[in-house]
Amino acid sequence: MVINLQNLLDGMLQDRSWHQPDQLGRRIDMLEQCETWLVHHGDAGEPALKERIEALMLELETINQHLYQSVREDIRQGRGAASLLQWATTMPHDGEEESYDPLDALVSGVLDLAEPGDVPALEAEMVFYQPTPARHIFDFIARASIDEHDTVIDLGSGLGHVTLLTAICTPARCLGIEWQRAYVATAKQCAQALNLRNATFIAQDVRQAQLSEGTVFYLYTPFTGTMLRTVLNMLEREAKSRAIRLCTLGPCTEVIGREPWLATDDACDPRCATLFRSR
Numbered sequence: 001m002v003i004n005l006q007n008l009l010d011g012m013l014q015d016r017s018w019h020q021p022d023q024l025g026r027r028i029d030m031l032e033q034c035e036t037w038l039v040h041h042g043d044a045g046e047p048a049l050k051e052r053i054e055a056l057m058l059e060l061e062t063i064n065q066h067l068y069q070s071v072r073e074d075i076r077q078g079r080g081a082a083s084l085l086q087w088a089t090t091m092p093h094d095g096e097e098e099s100y101d102p103l104d105a106l107v108s109g110v111l112d113l114a115e116p117g118d119v120p121a122l123e124a125e126m127v128f129y130q131p132t133p134a135r136h137i138f139d140f141i142a143r144a145s146i147d148e149h150d151t152v153i154d155l156g157s158g159l160g161h162v163t164l165l166t167a168i169c170t171p172a173r174c175l176g177i178e179w180q181r182a183y184v185a186t187a188k189q190c191a192q193a194l195n196l197r198n199a200t201f202i203a204q205d206v207r208q209a210q211l212s213e214g215t216v217f218y219l220y221t222p223f224t225g226t227m228l229r230t231v232l233n234m235l236e237r238e239a240k241s242r243a244i245r246l247c248t249l250g251p252c253t254e255v256i257g258r259e260p261w262l263a264t265d266d267a268c269d270p271r272c273a274t275l276f277r278s279r
């Protein structure tokens, strides 16, 4: 590992192209390698090498922060979709479908979500918070044909990634419903800081929510069992008065795929976003 890292550092001194803003993927990869080295060898390693690595990490992070700030400014000025989508389509991904990758690092840098306060334990059948990997959110946005007539509702919105990115990239009204108040406070703060007037968040149990405005519903397996059944019954009632669409990710996809009032052209792979439409 020491030899590899020394090679990396020497190579970076010779080829400075990683300074270019568009080399974000490379910088994130280098940061990861440096972090891994520090975790495994930081205390035992050679002090001079550790110092070089820390200086390099600071340089890499400073360049990335400038880029995140410029995307944040684009979002505040209403130019966020073009700015963010150019990255979403070009960032590398070579991991597993469920894993996080450099695009998540970009989204995290851009959203800059505050650390939420303490949260109470979840009730039975509620699934703990885990954000949808960013590439699945961009896949959903690209394939769901969302327009200005839509209201997109994330059922169990966590810290708000899906709602925030959909509000940035589409003209739809976007709503996140989340049981944990602290998560909602963080998401609201982010929407305000980014001047996103089409993103709102409500602290509520989805079972008590008013869903009559929604045209597109997003579920990253927020709950299971009878709770999921109750919410699917609510959605089925909504679908009797208008056409609705659902996007699912995770194990709930299999359950939702058996609903006779829904149709899909997707493969219902729980590892990828599946789009359903009401019949």
Ligand SMILES: C[S@@+](CC[C@H](N)C(=O)[O-])C[C@H]1O[C@@H](n2cnc3c(N)ncnc32)[C@H](O)[C@@H]1O
Binding pocket: 122, 125, 126, 127, 128, 129, 130, 131, 132, 154, 155, 156, 157, 158, 159, 160, 161, 162, 177, 178, 179, 180, 183, 204, 205, 206, 207, 219, 220, 221, 222, 223, 227
């Ligand atoms: C797997 S996370 C999904 C987060 C977010 N939708 C995303 O994709 O990034 C599930 C979230 O649903 C929330 N949740 C679970 N049951 C809920 C309920 N009945 N009403 C509202 N939120 C709920 C949890 O607190 C958690 O934040």
